Each structure stands twice: as structure tokens, then as C-alpha cells.
Amino acid sequence: MRENAKHTQDGKLSEDIKTGFTVPENYFKGIEDNFLLNLSEKKLPKNNVFEIPKTYFEEFDDHIIEKIKPKKGKLINFKKIKLIPVAATVALIIFFGANFSFNNNSELSSDEIVNWVDVNINTISSDDIAFAFTDLNFDDMNPYFTIESEDIIESLINSDDIDFIIEHANINEIN
Amino acid sequence: MIDEIALVKELQNIQTKEKAFRILIKEYKERLYWHIRKIVISHDDADDVLQNTFIKIFKGIDNFKQDSKLYSWMYRIATNESITFINKRARERNIDITEMKQELVSNLQSDRWFSGNDIELILQEAVATLPEKQQLVFNMKYFDHMKYQEISDILETSVGGLKASYFHAVKKIELYIKKKTH
Numbered sequence: 001m002r003e004n005a006k007h008t009q010d011g012k013l014s015e016d017i018k019t020g021f022t023v024p025e026n027y028f029k030g031i032e033d034n035f036l037l038n039l040s041e042k043k044l045p046k047n048n049v050f051e052i053p054k055t056y057f058e059e060f061d062d063h064i065i066e067k068i069k070p071k072k073g074k075l076i077n078f079k080k081i082k083l084i085p086v087a088a089t090v091a092l093i094i095f096f097g098a099n100f101s102f103n104n105n106s107e108l109s110s111d112e113i114v115n116w117v118d119v120n121i122n123t124i125s126s127d128d129i130a131f132a133f134t135d136l137n138f139d140d141m142n143p144y145f146t147i148e149s150e151d152i153i154e155s156l157i158n159s160d161d162i163d164f165i166i167e168h169a170n171i172n173e174i175n
Numbered sequence: 176m177i178d179e180i181a182l183v184k185e186l187q188n189i190q191t192k193e194k195a196f197r198i199l200i201k202e203y204k205e206r207l208y209w210h211i212r213k214i215v216i217s218h219d220d221a222d223d224v225l226q227n228t229f230i231k232i233f234k235g236i237d238n239f240k241q242d243s244k245l246y247s248w249m250y251r252i253a254t255n256e257s258i259t260f261i262n263k264r265a266r267e268r269n270i271d272i273t274e275m276k277q278e279l280v281s282n283l284q285s286d287r288w289f290s291g292n293d294i295e296l297i298l299q300e301a302v303a304t305l306p307e308k309q310q311l312v313f314n315m316k317y318f319d320h321m322k323y324q325e326i327s328d329i330l331e332t333s334v335g336g337l338k339a340s341y342f343h344a345v346k347k348i349e350l351y352i353k354k355k356t357h
Contacts, residue, residue: 030338037342040349041317045298048318049291050212056222057208061200064226065193068233 177202179245186236196233203246204229206319207253213314214257216279216299218288224260228253247328254311254329276303276310294352301351308332309344316341 177198185195207228212221231252239248265275280303283289283296291299302310311330315321316337323334330337 033342037345040345043349044317044345044352045291045295046318047291047295048209049289049295049299050209050218051288051290052208052218053288056218057205060204060225061197064200064229065197067226068196068230069193 180241183236183239183241183245187239192236199232200229203249207249210250210314210319211253211257213302213318214254214311215260216276216283217286220260220279224253224256227260228256231256243328247325250329251331258307272307273304279303294356297352297355298348300355301348304351305344305347309340309347312337312340313344313348317345 182195182198185191186199188195204225208221208225211224211228212218215221215224228249232249235252239245243251261272261275261279265272268275268278270278277300280296280299283291283299289296302313305313308330312326315326315329316323323337326332326337327334332340
């Protein structure tokens with residue numbers, strides 16, 4: 001069979017011979033370009049000319065893990081819609097408490113704040129938070145870390161925490 | 176060889192996320208670094224971009240739907256981060272991106288993390304003159320020995336288009352070096 005194989009003028013095997021081999025479409029068309037390309041490539045240098053500090057890759061893993069690790073108690077994910085009312089509550093307690101007590105020269109009780117939040121919880125928008133925290137860039141916050149809403153609620157119903165927030169807000173305002 | 180599907184599952188599970196992410200970093204940091212470095216040129220910039228790339232990967236892994244390979248997806252993030260980085264630098268300096276790339280290469284002579292000779296420096300200059308797509312294809316094919324299909328998956332361009340880009344890139348570089356050395 002092999003001995004009988006005959007090629008036609010255009011390089012194809014005659015009709016009666018089947019080898020079973022095929023080539024990608026346009027393979028022969030591109031062979032000249034590929035050859036020239038190889039010649040051009042061989043003229044170019046190929047060394048890796050970029051260097052790195054010796055321990056760079058060894059230290060990289062820990063460095064990046066440290067960066068993505070959640071930092072407890074520092075960042076709140078305000079992008080989570082369901083947390084916005086709760087986060088707004090915290091923001092407004094500080095804002096409202098600070099302004100009210102400072103401007104009116106009077107003390108707010110924990111109960112008054114809790115009642116106010118109770119009544120206004122549905123009207124607090126994300127704009128309120130942005131207004132209360134004008135010095136924060138929310139885009140720079142790490143969206144990975146979130147505080148559970150239960151944690152915030154628990155701390156809110158603890159009256160000592162509210163007293164602390166009011167006290168802290170008053171000190172900041174006076175300073 | 177890493178089992179990508181299993182790794183993605185672990186990355187998307189909060190219980191195993193950090194451990195899996197460590198594996199991911201270990202597996203891909205070098206390849207991504209060298210890909211980024213060839214685009215942004217300096218080590219310090221490559222370090223910044225690589226960190227941003229991994230942070231983006233970490234943040235975005237929950238939304239990764241496995242429509243493409245994890246590897247291709249990460250390469251795309253690294254490529255976008257690198258290009259965004261250069262664009263931002265160019266905007267800050269009020270120059271266009273080609274000028275910015277040439278400026279980055281011109282700093283190589285005094286760069287302590289560059290060890291190339293004159294011809295190798297000229298090669299980097301030549302690569303910097305290429306249009307963005309040709310530059311990417313050249314680096315991935317010539318230096319990283321990636322297959323056209325892999326490059327196609329990452330850059331979302333047809334294999335035929337990539338071959339043409341690579342051919343033009345090599346020819347332009349060859350001509351550039353010829354002009355500079357004769």
C-alpha cells in the first residue's frame with residue numbers, strides 16, 4: 001500500500017490512497033510565514049533581564065495574607081444593604097448624641113436615644129451615614145470584613161456601650 | 176498539577192478560604208509576577224500591582240463562575256491591573272500611554288533590578304513601542320512560551336488574530352533593533 005502511494009502535482013495524495021493523516025486548514029499556506037518568523041525570533045535575545053530581591057517570593061505570601069486578613073472592629077462593610085440601617089444607627093447615635101448634647105447643653109439619656117432610633121430606623125439612608133462620616137472614604141474600606149448585625153444590635157442594647165458612645169462623642173465635640 | 180475546580184470550591188468556602196488562598200498564591204505568584212513585571216517594568220511597581228491583583232482575586236473569587244479557567248481569569252485581572260496602573264501614571268503625568276511606557280523603559284539603565292546588556296535594553300525599548308495587544312502577545316508567547324490557545328483564553332482574542340499580532344510584533348522588533356544597531 002505504502003509503496004503505491006503517489007503524489008499529484010499539487011502535493012496531495014492521489015484519490016485512491018488514504019493515509020488517515022490530516023493537517024489543520026491553511027497549514028501549508030502559513031508554513032512560509034512560520035519559517036520566516038522563526039528566523040526573526042532567533043535573532044532576538046531571550047534572557048530574563050529582570051531581577052528581584054532575593055527573598056521577595058518567600059516573603060510575599062505572608063505579606064499578602066496579612067493584607068487580606070479581616071481586621072476586627074475596625075472596618076464595617078457598608079456595602080451590605082441589610083446592614084445599612086444598623087450601621088446608620090451607630091453613626092447617628094454618635095452624630096445625634098454629640099450635636100444634641102453639645103448644642104443644647106443638656107444630657108441625653110440612653111432611653112431617649114434608643115427611642116429615637118426606634119422611631120427613625122426606617123428613615124435612615126446611606127446618605128445619613130456619609131454625612132455623619134464625612135472624613136471617611138468608603139471606597140477604600142475593605143469590603144471583605146463585615147460585622148455581624150447581631151453583634152451590633154447586642155452592643156446597642158447594652159446601655160453601658162451607649163453611655164460610652166455619648167461620652168466619647170461629647171469629648172470629641174468639645175475638643 | 177493543581178485541581179482548579181476543587182481549589183475554587185475551597186476558595187469560595189469561608190471555612191477554607193484562607194488556606195486555599197495560600198495555595199493559590201504559592202502556585203501562581205511567580206507566573207503572575209513575571210507577567211506583570213514585563214508590562215510595568217520596575218520591580219516596585221510590579222510588587223504593588225501583584226498585591227492589588229491578589230487582593231482583587233481574593234475579593235472577587237466568590238463571584239467567579241468558572242466560565243473560564245481560574246488561571247485565565249487571574250491572568251486577566253493581572254493584565255487589567257497592570258494596564259490600569261500605567262494609564263493612571265500616564266494621566267498623572269499628562270502624557271499618553273506609549274510615552275509612559277517608553278519612560279518606564281528609559282529608567283531601566285539605572286534600575287538596580289535590571290541586568291540586561293545593550294541589546295536586551297534595546298529589545299525592551301522595541302517592545303515598549305508596540306501597540307498594547309501586540310506587546311502582550313509578544314511577551315506571553317516569546318518570553319513565557321504560552322500556547323496561542325492559552326493566550327486566546329486570557330486575552331479573549333481569536334488564535335488567528337493572535338498569530339497575526341505576534342508576527343507583526345516580531346517583525347517590528349526586528350526592524351527596530353536593526354535600525355538601532357546599524
